[in-house]
Amino acid sequence: MLQMQCLNFSPKFNPLQQPGCFKTIAWPLTQRHGAVANTSPSNKSSSIKCSSQRSFHIPNQNKIALNNEGIISNRNHQKPLNKQVVPLALQDGYALQSEDDNTAAAAPSFFEVFKKKLIAINHLVRSYTWVNIVFGIVSVSLLPLQSLADLTPRFFIEILKVIVPTLLMNTFLTALNQICDVEIDKINKPYLPLASGDLSMGTAIAICIGSAILSYALAIMSGSPPLLLIQILCFLCGCAYSLPLPFLRWKSKTFMAPLTLVILMGFTLQLPFCMHMQQYVLGRPFVLTRPLISTVAIMSVFAFVNGLLKDLPDVEGDKKFGMKTLCVLLGKEKVLPLCVNMMLVAYGGAMISGASSSFMINKTVSIIGHGILALILWLQSKKVDLDNFESTFGFYMLIWKLNYVEYILIHFLR
Numbered sequence: 001m002l003q004m005q006c007l008n009f010s011p012k013f014n015p016l017q018q019p020g021c022f023k024t025i026a027w028p029l030t031q032r033h034g035a036v037a038n039t040s041p042s043n044k045s046s047s048i049k050c051s052s053q054r055s056f057h058i059p060n061q062n063k064i065a066l067n068n069e070g071i072i073s074n075r076n077h078q079k080p081l082n083k084q085v086v087p088l089a090l091q092d093g094y095a096l097q098s099e100d101d102n103t104a105a106a107a108p109s110f111f112e113v114f115k116k117k118l119i120a121i122n123h124l125v126r127s128y129t130w131v132n133i134v135f136g137i138v139s140v141s142l143l144p145l146q147s148l149a150d151l152t153p154r155f156f157i158e159i160l161k162v163i164v165p166t167l168l169m170n171t172f173l174t175a176l177n178q179i180c181d182v183e184i185d186k187i188n189k190p191y192l193p194l195a196s197g198d199l200s201m202g203t204a205i206a207i208c209i210g211s212a213i214l215s216y217a218l219a220i221m222s223g224s225p226p227l228l229l230i231q232i233l234c235f236l237c238g239c240a241y242s243l244p245l246p247f248l249r250w251k252s253k254t255f256m257a258p259l260t261l262v263i264l265m266g267f268t269l270q271l272p273f274c275m276h277m278q279q280y281v282l283g284r285p286f287v288l289t290r291p292l293i294s295t296v297a298i299m300s301v302f303a304f305v306n307g308l309l310k311d312l313p314d315v316e317g318d319k320k321f322g323m324k325t326l327c328v329l330l331g332k333e334k335v336l337p338l339c340v341n342m343m344l345v346a347y348g349g350a351m352i353s354g355a356s357s358s359f360m361i362n363k364t365v366s367i368i369g370h371g372i373l374a375l376i377l378w379l380q381s382k383k384v385d386l387d388n389f390e391s392t393f394g395f396y397m398l399i400w401k402l403n404y405v406e407y408i409l410i411h412f413l414r
Contacts, residue, residue, distance in 0.1 A: 120193035124204060126174045128400055130167055136269045137163050139407035143291050144278045158281045161222055168215035169231050173238035175208035180242045187317035226276040233268050252323045258307025266300030294353050294413040301346040302403050305339045309399060312392040332386045340381045347374040353413050362412040369409045373402055
C-alpha cells in the first residue's frame with residue numbers, strides 16, 4: 001500500500017468526516033501546477049481512506065510525496081512521472097477538479113462583463129450626484145414661475161437642455177477627481193473602478209475629456225450666456241479642486257475643499273440656472289426673490305457641510321498623503337458635531353423664514369417639514385460609528401437625501 005505524505009501541504013480534512021471512512025476518486029489523474037504523477041494502471045476507481053491525522057492512503061499506487069518546493073515527486077523512481085498528477089486537496093471529502101477543467105466554466109459571459117463595466121462607470125460618475133443636480137435644476141427652474149400658464153412644452157424642453165450639459169460636466173468633475181486620486185483611493189475607497197482595476201485609466205480619461213467637450217458644445221448651442229457660464233465655472237473649479245499643480249489641488253487644503261463645493265452647489269447650481277430660466281426662457285428680467293435667496297443660503301450651508309463630511313471615511317489615506325483636511329487636523333470626533341450643528345442652524349433659519357410667510361400653508365409645511373428633517377439629522381448623528389466606514393459613509397449619504405427633500409421645501413419659503 002502506498003501512502004501520500006505532504007511536507008508543506010496537507011489535504012483538507014472535513015471535521016465531520018470520521019476516521020476510517022472511505023471516499024472514492026476516479027483515475028486517470030490530472031495535471032496540476034506543472035507537477036506529474038503516474039496514472040492508475042486501470043480505469044477503475046480507487047478508495048481514499050480518511051484518518052484523524054489528515055492523511056490518506058491510495059491502495060495499489062506508487063509512493064509519492066511533495067518536496068520542499070511543493071512539487072510531487074516519485075520516491076520509488078528517479079525518472080519523471082507521466083503528465084498526470086494526483087489531486088491532493090480535498091474539499092469536504094471530494095477531490096478538487098483540475099484548473100483546466102474549470103477554465104471554460106469560469107469564463108464570464110458577455111452580459112456579466114457588460115454589467116461589470118456599467119457598475120464601474122456608475123461608480124466613476126457618482127450617479128447619486130446626478131440626482132441632486134436634477135432635483136436642483138428642476139426646483140430652481142420652477143421658482144420664477146408666476147402661473148400655470150408658464151408650464152409650456154418649451155419650458156420642459158429647456159429644462160432638459162440645461163440638465164444634459166450639466167450632468168456631462170459633473171461627469172467630467174467626478175472622473176477627473178478619481179483620475180487624480182487613484183493612489184489615495186486604493187486606501188480610502190478601494191471599491192472605486194480605477195483603484196480596483198475594474199476600469200482602465202485610458203477609458204476614464206476618454207470619459208472625462210469627452211464629457212467636458214460635449215458639455216461645452218451643448219452649452220454653446222443653447223445660446224444662453226448663463227448656461228455657458230455654469231459650464232466654465234464648473235470646469236475651472238473642478239480643475240482647481242483635483243489637479244495636483246502648484247496653487248491648485250484645493251481638496252488638500254483645509255477650507256478650500258468645502259468652499260469649492262459652496263461655489264458649485266451653493267451658487268452655481270442656483271443663481272445662473274434661475275437667471276437662465278427667467279431671461280432666456282420666460283423672457284423676464286432677472287429678479288432676486290426671497291425663495292431664491294433662501295435657497296442659496298441653505299444650499300451653501302449644505303455644500304460646506306458636505307465638503308467636510310465627505311472626508312470622514314478618508315482620514316487614513318488623507319493622513320498618509322498629507323491632505324490637510326479638517327478631519328485630519330481636528331479629528332472626526334469634533335468635525336461630526338460641528339457639521340450637525342451647522343445644519344441644525346440652517347434648518348432653524350429655514351423655519352423662521354417659513355414662519356414669516358403670509359400664507360398659512362407655507363408656514364405649516366416649512367415649520368413642520370424642516371423640523372422633521374432636523375430631528376432625523378440629530379437622531380441619525382447619534383448612531384454614527386466613526387470607526388466604521390459603512391456607518392460614516394451612510395451618514396454622508398443621508399445628507400444628500402436631506403438635500404433632495406430641501407429642494408421641495410424651498411418652494412414654501414415664499
